Amino acid sequence: MADWQTLADKVRHQTRLSHAEALSLAELSSEHDDELLALAGNLRDAGFRNVVTYSRKVFLPLTHLCRDVCHYCTFAKTPKRIDSPYLSVDQVLDSVREAEKMGCKEALLTLGEKPELRYKAAREALADMGFATTLEYVAHVAKRILDETSLLPHINAGCMTAEEIAMLRPVSASMGIMLESASERLAEKGMPHYGSPDKDPAIRLETLRLAGEARVPFTSGILIGIGETRRERIESLLALRDVHEQHGHLQEIIVQNFRAKPDTKMAQAPEPDLQELLWTIAVCRLIFGSNMSIQAPPNLSPGVLEKIVGAGINDWGGVSPLTPDFVNPEAPWPHLDELSRETAVAGKYLQERLTIYPSYVTRFADWLAPELHEHVLSITDAEGFPRVDSWLTGQHTELPAEDLRWLGADVAEARVSPEIKDILARAMAGEALPEGDVVRLFQSRGPDFSAVIRAADSIRQAVCGERVSYVVNRNINYTNICYFKCQFCAFSKGKLSENLRGKPYDLSAEEIARRCSEAWDRGATEVCMQGGIHPEYTGQTYLDILATVRAATPDMHIHAFSPLEVWQGAATLGLEVETFLKQLKQAGLNTLPGTAAEILDDEVRAIICPDKIDTQQWLGVMEAAHNVGLRSTATIMFGHVDRLEHWARHLLRVRSLQARTGGFTEFVPLPFVASEAPVYLKGKARRGPTFRESVLMHAVARLVFNGLISNIQASWVKLGHNGVEACLNAGVNDVGGTLMNETITRAAGATHGQETSPQQMDALIRAMQREPQQRTTLYQAVSEERQQAARQAGALLDVVNTPAKKYERERGRKKVLVKNAGSELIASS
Template sequence: MEEIHVYRELLERAAEASLEAEEARVLARMAVEDPEPAMAAAGRVRDRAYGPRISYSRKVFIPLTRLCRDNCGYCTFAHPPRKGERAYLTPEEVLEIARDGAEAGCKEALFTLGDKPEKRYPEARRELREMGFETTVEYLAHCCGLVAEETGLLPHANPGVLSEEDVRLLRGVAVSQGIMLEEVSGRLLGRGMAHWASPDKVPERRLETLEAAGRLAVPFTTGLLVGIGESPEERAETLLAIREVHERYGHIQECIVQNFRAKPGTRMQDAPEPSEKEMLAAIALARLILPPEVTVQAPPNLADDEAGYLRYIDAGINDWGGVSPVTPDHVNPERPWPHLEELERATGSKGYLLLERLAVHPRYALEAERWVDEALRPKVLAGMDAEGFARVESWAPGKDEPVPERTLEEMRGRRPSRMRPEFVAALAGAGERDLDEEEIALLFTARGRELAELCRVADELRREVNGDVVTYVVNRNINYTNQCYFRCRFCAFSKGPKSLNLRGEPYLMDPEEVARRAREAWERGATEVTMVGGIHGRFTGQNYLDYLRAVKDEVPGMHVHAFTPLEVWQGAHTLGISVDEFLVRLKEAGLATLPGTAAEILDDEIRRIICPDKINTAQWAEVMRKAHAIGLRSTSTIMFGHVDGPVNWARHLLVLREIQAETGGFTEFIPLPFVHMATPLFLQGRSRRGPTFAETVKMHAVGRIALHGYIDNVQVSWVKLGVEGAKACLEAGCNDLGGTLMNESISRSAGASHGQEMLPEEMERMIREIGRIPRQRNTLYGEPERHVKAS
């Protein structure tokens, strides 16, 4: 009874704080005898840190060389030189393997190789010299660089013991590195034991490699090998050593808990393999000793069967490691990978989603400025989603591609998984209370069943507020100039003196041309013109007043929806008057409402990156408050999916909610997904490829929920999402399709290909196809005052 009490106390401490060394050793011994309590505690720790998610990396394995100067008693990967066989793969062979992997959808190239074979074999030294290299690590760096440049795969280097200079060299060409610590006692270096005659298995040398990687901020993989002769207490000591180095540098992204498999032809071919209890205890121990942010991984192919590797989930893993659809596990070729479909189904049977990640884990991908070399950073950003997981779809806003079927399945509840208690609690508050920043950010991380529930709740709120009516307005966009002296990095529309070679020639419309286009729109049935453009270097506030008067003189009945808060701010400044006074002059000249663009992300942390010379959050909000105060209502927008994420999105929504609570002046909320293709931010390698489709759906759904009771209308941009994308968002809280546009050039300039106009009959057909009721509206969501048929 006393031992059970001690065991329980240790588990409680492990779940809440770091165990002391002696406590960890005692826990290791107890867990081997009875792993179930430790597994339950480890599972709770894992669920708190990662939720119902198990990740993996879709990778291709590149065995650069099988020569090694060590003589590990369990290894069949390494062998001495063989007659007629090269010591190293050639660059061409490396690229052929990598290209096969890229074609199969892999994101990672894992280089496996022996440790410093040139120190043992003259054949290795000779071949390296013939290729122009002194060391295996130099050649590895060359091949990593080739693979990254030629195939886009992200290299992970696993070459054994490294000096600090080696680590630095590889950091420039590999997004992550690794070495299995295996064990730290040194006892297994003895004659006849697992690491006998293996100079690179000296624990101190391997720990020095971990230290060097930490000093150089390299996301690092390490782990222990279970069952090679170590005791349970020595496993604890190995994990404590990993914890200690991670606490100094924060760079251990994953710890692999790998079970020894006896192989014919090795010194340890008759050694007993670890029992299932030992393996489960070791996984649980890793989860309980290591900090929660360190991923715990166990290879599924080394378990006896599916039931065996599913027990690893019970024991606390949150990652399966690398799984290849192309190459075998070269270290354990007799153990084939489970098919990814099988692995996904099996993982789902436990209530967990299988999520693909990059070679660099999400936490490190999200902080790529610190953890990834500048040369590799664009590839990481382009390959990840807003949570740092792998982007697994080619779809992007503005691209003419089918909507990802996987997201539609998740939205419709066909990919079930557990829901996090905190997510359930946040969603339960929808419509009942104002959600806080943390809760809103949490909703943006919905996947699997959570995404289905998010969309269901958002659509219920939409039905409660708007019924089954979907509205649209017949309007025309007039972008009067694409010349701009602001340097917004997300913009491919504006042309300035230092513009990149983007779409279109610089132009500037005079007031007469703007008026002509307004007349043309009126004659085609439009009730609104939307006027926005670049900030031309010669513009003052008078230019905006001239445009307004020209339109109102030509078409007195036209509703003019024009000028972002940036244009208002700049116009007031150039005339030397207050924002209040300029807004009054604009209203007197015919301005009816303002577009809520120039908002991008209302979080100055992000604005400093994407639009550093633009108005800040407080200035944007000031213009909106003052406009609303004199009866000028406006839309509200968010432009998302570049360098932002759930927390920034939550802050943005809270800014809108606060303004709306004070003024009631916003007519609608319009998510605008970042169209990346031709933008400076993306072309310079500084952004993601826009939001994923799931993130786009979530923005509409969370917007509906977070702004419920404040902003009644949520609009979807068909220009950026296409017809099928817009339909999906209409099932996730949206009630408005926006305008017919007639001309739209801002999204087109960035690379969008969904067209510049949608006729009213096309909109109505699309709305009826999803069982909803179409209704034409005016800008303020009332009945149009004129009944000219739009064409």
């Protein structure tokens, strides 16, 4: 055999083992078993960190009839031993709806192999229902599940043709077939697969190959202890690796241990012992490397789950809180609380997944039929795991108890991943983290999540102490007309949007001045002004707005104009951006909001705002602003079509600019509000970030910007007051503005209101045992006169949204026409 130390070194360096090297493991002496298991465990950690997953499912035995006669199986039955050849659609849907109430997200459809080829009862039952084959009925049932419930079907349909796979792909998120063994010897007379034509390894491998060609996320694996040798096991695993390397579609490999069952030909056959199972799991990990999900069913090995984790698995498979394991009815599923505890004893965090694994969810366009895209996106987070609570950005919902538990947990250092401890140490020392480390922080779950939150808050305490600041300000959005077609925006006027967001308006100078004066009288120190990109606005429009505000309120701090508006204004005047910024500053502009950033990665911008300024243009405007002495905020709008690497790149690009200019006063995470956003309504985006992701964005920002940006702000409009309170324990030291009028987020469907008074801000902050501090836009002290005015403010007068006037403007080859008030925006090329 190949030298063991040579093989071990290749594994440590994550180098692929050749066929010959893998096969030599069959001869490995037992004296190396401990080292083998340790290598496998380390390899698993490199790919899956501290997470072990499971799928919360309902097990649906659509038919127990099967034309095969495997000698160890009790699932397959003859027509005389069952009440009905098939479950009815109503029976299936009743079970699925009950499972839905229990939080299940996978509907596992299991059946025997093509029973209609053996049993007249199957053919007649199918004919009565209007189907010619079992798989046609499977497709019908799966579609009903998709159409009428929130669960995703996973279909274990046995051997299939290309046409059958194509029929099932639009109604299932994943499929599977156990190879069991590639050994033809096991199909000989006297062996367990004798008399079972569908257990021919060549036929099963052909199904696997066809599934790969069809781009179906697929499950397979081996069954050990049915008479195969160790070498045959490895040959089976290599056969699976070969087909996976051609197509990349195997999302998990199951290592299942044989359990002897009464009333079968193998009832007295010896079961594989624990060491044999552990050895096989470890060898499987070495063959497939760090990134393949490897599963072992927990109900088949009770009492030794810690050892199974140690051997290199990262998944427990499907676990049902409702139905038994119909394939192994003698082995009940572990209770999920118990499974979580046993996983924690093994040093891992139990995380729910969908039937389709996260790495395939994040590439859904490649791996899922279009019919499934909207369904999957609506129930997943940025990493491809399922949303497991009802929290949504901008809505009045309870904070998730599981996240709050970890948010406040005092986790022992020993439970935190070594990798996370190393990254946190470097971040707290002010080092610039590489992209991979920032992504790793965003992946934190369980004890790692607690550690990240704790580290971020310790920096907050060191930099900001117990003070929590806010500014008394007013938002003024001077027009909701915009010729850009940003797919996340529910504020700007567009075709068919009037009933959702009101009529087109373009504020008059008088109304802008009135709002500024009212804001000053109510104690404001800042007006924050942004709007849609009106086709008739030029750079002079923005200069005129500044003149209006400055005349009405000479001492008001004007925080206005996104980088997009600055870019557009400069372009309309034929000026360089820096020249236009100098004009804006001279006209009274004090600082810029860091909006229009969304995600500073052009892969994302091409989807959500393709006609907007790109990443480098946004950064260029901000650098120019800082160079002329205008400071700004920085934002990120996250939780739509973006992934963790996009978040990391955004933070690092902001950090890099801050290291050069020092011009950012604060960083403001803005969780995506989905409910009225076009990209979500079209089924092309997630429902916003999860609560955990929202908290992490603030904490990771604090860590990434350590030593460069002192202020991390939480948006009460997006998070609600209770969400802000949670973020105050995760590195946040500022709660933004009182706002007076908030329109953009409410237009997107948020319900948290349009103003939080200074008294409410103070109460919120003091409830967290922190010290409230009213501040200016530039984080300076506010005069006593301004504070008194803010606390004595009367009710806001009703705003007047000046109706838009008719206009027509040529923009190159595009003409944009807006009719009189009450009309819609019509764009034509």
